[in-house]
Amino acid sequence: xxxxxxxxxxxxxxxxxxxxxxxxxxxxxxxxxxxxxxxxxxxxxxxxxxxxxxxxxxxxxxxxxxxxxxxxxxxx
Numbered sequence: 001x002x003x004x005x006x007x008x009x010x011x012x013x014x015x016x017x018x019x020x021x022x023x024x025x026x027x028x029x030x031x032x033x034x035x036x037x038x039x040x041x042x043x044x045x046x047x048x049x050x051x052x053x054x055x056x057x058x059x060x061x062x063x064x065x066x067x068x069x070x071x072x073x074x075x076x
Contacts, residue, residue, distance in 0.1 A: 005060050015061070022057035026065075042069055 001010050008016030015023055026048065033044050048054050049062045 005064055018057050019061050022055070022061045023065075026058055026061060042066070045069070 002008065003010055003012045003016035003019055003021050006016060007017070011017040013020060018038065026045075030041065030044050033039055033047075039047065045062050045066050047071050049059060050067065054062070
């Protein structure tokens with residue numbers, strides 16, 4: 001099977017090793033942002049997607065997570 005984002009082999013959670021590391025970093029940093037800025041998960045994703053310091057792998061994961069969240073909201 002391939003990564004949710006690219007064609008590399010899956011390592012864990014549907015991501016290749018590169019996108020998995022980006023996902024883990026995004027998830028871990030959310031706690032810091034949540035405490036400091038009191039932002040929701042979706043607001044956090046949007047903010048880091050627009051941040052010029054966010055890396056390419058992370059931006060790809062963020063775009064995927066935003067799409068998933070949007071789909072989940074529509075399905076409810």
